[in-house]
Amino acid sequence: MxxxxxxxxxxxxxxxxxxxxxxxxxxxxxxxxxxxxxxxxxxxxxxxxxxxxxxxxxxxxxxxxxxxxxxxxxxxxxxxxxxxxxxxxxxxxxxxxxxxxxxxxxxxxxxxxxxxxxxxxxxxxxxxxxxxxxxxxxxxxxxxxxxxxxxxxxxxxxxxxxxxxxxxxxxxxxxxxxxxxxxxxxxxxxxxxxxxxxxxxxxxxxxxxxxxxxxxxxxxxxxxxxxxxxxxxxxxxxxxxxxxxxxYLPDAEDGWELALDQVGRLKGDPAPGNFAIEAHRLGRATAEVHRVLARSMPVDRLDRHQLSLLADAMGDRLDSAVTAVPGLLRYRTALRTAFRALTADHLDSVPVQRIHGDLHLGQAMRTPHGWVLLDFEGEPAKPVAERRRPQPALRDVAAMLRSFDYAAAHLLAGAPHNPELAHLAAAWAARNRTAYCAGYSAGGGADPNASPELMRALEIDKAVYEVVYEARHRPNWLPIPLAAINRLALTV
Known part of the structure; x- marks a missing residue:
């Protein structure tokens, strides 16, 4: 491990x-x-x-x-x-x-x-x-x-x-x-x-x-x-x-390291294909955890008013992020539009439950018996009361999708402007994002593709958090979430 x-x-x-x-x-x-x-x-x-x-x-x-x-x-x-x-x-x-x-x-x-x-x-x-x-x-x-x-x-x-x-x-x-x-x-x-x-x-x-x-x-x-x-x-x-x-899991392999190994092989083999199988299995494991938590812990549903409050909270976080990282200003209108989509008529209610809260490839271990998830404390910077609050289960899914983007970006290390590598990285991330969502749905979780407005808002919210984090702690990594913000803004 x-x-x-x-x-x-x-x-x-x-x-x-x-x-x-x-x-x-x-x-x-x-x-x-x-x-x-x-x-x-x-x-x-x-x-x-x-x-x-x-x-x-x-x-x-x-x-x-x-x-x-x-x-x-x-x-x-x-x-x-x-x-x-x-x-x-x-x-x-x-x-x-x-x-x-x-x-x-x-x-x-x-x-x-x-x-x-x-x-x-x-x-x-x-x-x-x-x-x-x-x-x-x-x-x-x-x-x-x-x-x-x-x-x-x-x-x-x-x-x-x-x-x-x-x-x-x-x-x-x-x-x-x-x-x-x-x-x-x-x-x-x-x-x-x-x-x-x-x-x-x-x-x-x-x-x-x-x-x-x-x-x-x-x-x-x-x-x-x-x-x-x-x-x-x-x-x-x-x-x-x-x-x-x-x-302790002495025979386990770190999901982040496994993903980086597969990404590193893209330069010699553009279609190694192996990790998509693992991404699908990881999606099933995530859904299994969510199902157990839904049976074991309180669940609820957000009505339209509560969804409006959720969108407002995302907008407030965006405004704070723009103050910290002015480069986000050009995207604010589009991102706010994505958040307001949570109040659409067909989104009458959204189920919420206890979730992992900070899910990414580094929080997952592949063991001989399947994938295992670690570190359920949520985002440490948030107050404990907030981390214990029921949330949409798809928030974990959105966070894992962001992790695939982070792994793919390592292919561009040392060659950030190489179009061929950029294409390979984007294709790798897309393939594994799709496989993970399919596995999540097959494991009994809500189909992420059936809730595009919610998934987009949740992924944007996570990327905004990443922008602020990277600007404060790892400025060299800032282009990764900014690229995601750019891509997500164009889909609004």
Missing amino acids: SETSRSQARVHHESSDGAPAPVAATRGTGARRTAPGVGELVQAALPLIAGWLPGQRWYAGKGRAITGLTPVLATPLQVGDPALLHLLLRVDHSGGSDTYQLLLGSRSGQPAGLPPATVLGRLTGGPYDGAVLYDALHDQELTGRLLEHLATGDRFGSLSFRRTPGPQLPSNLPGRASTAEQSNSSVIYGTAFILKLFRRISPGTNPDLELSLALSRAGSTRIPRVAAWFESRLERSEPATLGLLQR
């Missing part, structure tokens, strides 16, 4: 005689410290965190000055040398505030093989003076402690580790941090489990846990089975999901 895709008031640590000793968590900066050195460790760590945090791929506040760091909850999972600290940290910045999850390790000497970018620096003062502070996900001994807590269902004050019914989880597997750049962090335990740690934390159940549990309990084979998770209460709110442990 590619690494692309892929916690009652007691904390146990070993006392001098080897017996587990209770240690209470520390909440807030003014809380009474009951674990030796924990308050000093947190305070000594804050200046180092302030310098290290903005450079992390998952940090959402890039370009905004940090104005304050406030520990929300600090829980020692292991004290001594090495120490392991679980920290929920509120970060105030010029654009507002966010809460992040950190797992910090400290040792008197730097562990061998620790990537330089994971080291925050050396602590000064207090009982940890001179110790190296680092991202604990890169320390196999400390990541092993996390697996132990998940296996035994420990509770650390408001920090709770929970596991699903079934065989006892192993607690002695080596854990290695995934090297994939993403909005969260992952630890892979042997060839059995993968633990996703959500970095940007919001109150409430993360959709990835909620939907993965629903699919697991329904017996779906289209997702990795949920084994455990951990969570914590933030003040008086409902528990916030912090991490999710699922079965």
Whole structure:
């Protein structure tokens, strides 16, 4: 499996005689410290965190000055040398505030093989003076402690580790941090489990846990089975999901990498044709997941007034995108016309349900038993409440169609103005888009071709999101969604 895709008031640590000793968590900066050195460790760590945090791929506040760091909850999972600290940290910045999850390790000497970018620096003062502070996900001994807590269902004050019914989880597997750049962090335990740690934390159940549990309990084979998770209460709110442990798929192949491999072969063989078969199978798998979610979770229908509100929301997102990327201005009239088509007379109502919310080829794995979907948290930049809202199932289909366009665009890398390659790329994307939609319909999903206005609006909405994302994070990729905007505007 590619690494692309892929916690009652007691904390146990070993006392001098080897017996587990209770240690209470520390909440807030003014809380009474009951674990030796924990308050000093947190305070000594804050200046180092302030310098290290903005450079992390998952940090959402890039370009905004940090104005304050406030520990929300600090829980020692292991004290001594090495120490392991679980920290929920509120970060105030010029654009507002966010809460992040950190797992910090400290040792008197730097562990061998620790990537330089994971080291925050050396602590000064207090009982940890001179110790190296680092991202604990890169320390196999400390990541092993996390697996132990998940296996035994420990509770650390408001920090709770929970596991699903079934065989006892192993607690002695080596854990290695995934090297994939993403909005969260992952630890892979042997060839059995993968633990996703959500970095940007919001109150409430993360959709990835909620939907993965629903699919697991329904017996779906289209997702990795949920084994455990951990969570914590933030003040008086409902528990916030912090991490999710699922079965690892060691024999799986990443859908994005498979697609790029097929695209790369086009230069030597204009019609390899193999991936269209996989695209059809992936469409069937997507429909199967949607059908299970529709049986397991609430469903509804959007009436004409609600469709009008949906179109207005798409228009508002477009206006914001035009402000961020003025190059979209020339398309605004046509795109708004596409959104207004959602209020046509024949669209009396549209079914909505829980969906994946951020589906693309990198969220799909081909296993020996068929396609499996991953990462049901939706678009991480959106509030959790919005991501948990029922939506048209075809939104996932539209998102996957955009992913085929992204894969095809890699054929033009280094030769963006080659007409022959551009034709091959467009033909490859069209062939696989058609195959995926056919597979989705054959798998029991609504026929995308029967709802052209809805599909066009949903695909435009996704492409507008991509334009803003690429402009902020990957400017070299901006031509990909802009090309889609141009194509979709011409169909209005």
